[in-house]
Amino acid sequence: MTVGRSPFLRPRPVDDPAVRLIGFHHAGGSAAVYYPFVRHLPADWDLLLLDLPGRGRRAAATQLDDMAEVVETVVADVLPWADDGAPFALFGHSMGAVVAVETARALEALGRYPVWTGVSGRVAPLHPGVGAVPLHTLDDAALLDVMLDLGGMPERVTEAAEFLDRFLRTVRADLKAVDNYRPAPGRTPLNSPLTVFGGTQDAWAPASAMHMWRRETGARFTQKFFPGGHFYFLDSGFPALTDQVIGQIEAFLDLADDAQVA
Secondary structure: OOOOOOOEEOOOOOOOOOEEEEEEOOOOOOHHHHHHHHHOOOOOEEEEEEOOOOOHHHOOOOOOOOHHHHHHHHHHHHHHHHOOOOOEEEEEEOHHHHHHHHHHHHHHHOOOOOOEEEEEOOOOOOOOOOOOOOHHHOOHHHHHHHHHHHOOOOOOHHHOHHHHHHHHHHHHHHHHHHHOOOOOOOOOOEOOOEEEEEEOOOOOOOHHHHHHHHHHEOOOEEEEEEOOOOOOOOHHHHHHHHHHHHHHHHHHHHHHHHHHHO
């Protein structure tokens, strides 16, 4: 399949894949954060990692600070890959969790159903949230302190003033989109299954609050937690997360196959 200049990082292109896994990064992040997935996925799975405008393969594009515009852009990016007949699954962490679930909802409205959606490190859309102050309104020093505390930042981000300024502008736009995001009233739950992932010590997405994601799907709902904080999966945590993602997707693929046979 050819789609011109792609906004996706595709570490190991697979034609006619058994599954196409599409990943959405966190605020201030880029597609590269999920690159380690490719080391552990089955050989016949295709991995597509999307860069939102303002970073990675879209570094020259203007950042978006409105979630509706983000989702509209992402749906346009994903739609060609959802139309080629291969089963597809969506995964997003933190800001990417909101992008994943809203993209899944928009695609379902167009008649393209993901076999599975995974969300990680983010409280549910109807949860009131954790922080008392919207993060995007913090001054640069305070915002940088929060980002450093959360982890997951690019290495040596504070060593070059120009790079730090660009990072803060990007993360502030992302966080504005998240902070101002409000789920559409009366929206219907997903028809596809949903799995929630999180770190047991993540203060921004407490394990005790993650059950509220249950309202986002009318299909099967599962929760999986791992030791660690907001970026529980980085470095040595990637194999464990990938194993769970694979297991969840394969289980729902089997259910879909059984339903078709029946």
